[in-house]
Structures are given as structure tokens and as C-alpha cells.
Amino acid sequence: MIQRIPGVRGAQAYLVQSSDGFAVIDPGYTGSYRAVLQFIIQQGLQPTELRWVILTHHHIDHAGTALALCEATGARLAMHRADAPYMRAVRPRDRMTFWGLADYLPARVARYLVSCAECDVRLLEDGETVAGLTVVHGPGHTPGSICLWSESESALFVGDVLNNERGLRTPPWTVNHRHAMAKLAPRRLSELRYQQAFFGHGPAILADADQQVREFVEQRTGPHPALPRERGREI
Ligand SMILES: [Zn+2]
Numbered sequence: 001m002i003q004r005i006p007g008v009r010g011a012q013a014y015l016v017q018s019s020d021g022f023a024v025i026d027p028g029y030t031g032s033y034r035a036v037l038q039f040i041i042q043q044g045l046q047p048t049e050l051r052w053v054i055l056t057h058h059h060i061d062h063a064g065t066a067l068a069l070c071e072a073t074g075a076r077l078a079m080h081r082a083d084a085p086y087m088r089a090v091r092p093r094d095r096m097t098f099w100g101l102a103d104y105l106p107a108r109v110a111r112y113l114v115s116c117a118e119c120d121v122r123l124l125e126d127g128e129t130v131a132g133l134t135v136v137h138g139p140g141h142t143p144g145s146i147c148l149w150s151e152s153e154s155a156l157f158v159g160d161v162l163n164n165e166r167g168l169r170t171p172p173w174t175v176n177h178r179h180a181m182a183k184l185a186p187r188r189l190s191e192l193r194y195q196q197a198f199f200g201h202g203p204a205i206l207a208d209a210d211q212q213v214r215e216f217v218e219q220r221t222g223p224h225p226a227l228p229r230e231r232g233r234e235i
């Protein structure tokens, strides 16, 4: 079962109940753990039953409350190996992006904002399974950006590999670690079959989502790219 968690600030958070236990995907901005805990209890679950907190990537609107949620529940954090260094107090210093503002905070302050330094993090690799979800690595937005695919639910958690705020789009260059890679990252999603897509930003697609993503990828990377003006605007 998949449920969107209400009251979370930042990106959209999801509760996933699988045969491999409960997981929260992207619990949201700093402080949002309270809304997540409240929702878990409303579902008749004990917070200690939460087994995994899974991050699609390290950005603070997805990950800011991850440490607090892990501490409140005993859940284990899972994220891609390439994004894990960004959760430490001394983060890699990449070129400036909007979310990269945290890089310029003093380490002691940044630690409370974005750090999971004390967590026993499970470092994910492409193709691994966590909480019944298959990891699909799509670097570009961040080095360790992932989608999470549930074959049994016929669903894909897209993270920020694509957003659906004004139709399907890859994120703008202002928030991408490597913009050219971010634009190509959705290509891999064409290999997967799923009815539903759940985004970090924008409404879910609840039927034929794989088809819509495939059409987007073909338009973007096919021999006759459509929407040239939209492409231009993102550069
Ligand atoms: Zn986001």
C-alpha cells in the first residue's frame, strides 16, 4: 500500500507498506518528522514499526528531517552511496546550486539541518532492493539521485529525476548538480513498467504513467525533438 503523508513541508513524502516492512520515502524538510509520526499513528501503526527511511536524494526539502525521524522511530536510513557524503557535516563542495546554500553554513549549523552523520546508513546501489523497492540510479540532479520501483504495486517513486508540476519535466539547471546528465536521467525509466508514478513535486499519475514518461523521453531525446521552446527555457 502507498499513501502520501499530509502536512509534510518541502517535497512530498510517502508511506509504503510492503511485505518487507514499512518505509517512509523522503520525509521532507527539517521539522516534518512530527507530521510523519502523526500520520503513522493515525494508520494504527507504532512508530517503532517503521523499518526504513529512504531518500531519493540528499536535498533538504526531501532529507532535512530524516535524522530526526530515524531517531524518533529507530528506522534505518537508506540512500544511494553517491549522495551519502552530502549528509555529513563537512559536505563535498560542489558548484553553487540553490539547495547548495547549506554548503555555506558553518559545519556545526549545517549538521543540524542536513546531517545524518550519526546514522547507520545503508548505502544503496543500482538494482538493489529495499522495502520491496528496486533502486534505479539516475544521477544528474544529484550524484546519487534514485527512483524506486515497486513491481508488486506497479508504481515508481520518481524523486526529482522528473517533476510533474507543470507537466513532466526534468529539474531546471539552477538545482541540478550536472544539468546535462539530469536531462538524460529519465531515459532509463523507459525500461520499466508501472501504472502509477509518485513525484517529489507535482501530482501523482495514477494510470499508464510509464507510457507518459516514455513519451516525454522520446520527445526529449528522439530524432525530432518536440517542444523546442520549453527545452530552451530550461537551459
Ligand atoms: Zn525536491
Ligand SMILES: [Zn+2]
Pocket (backbone or CB within 6 Å): 057, 059, 141, 160, 175
Ligand atoms: Zn532535489
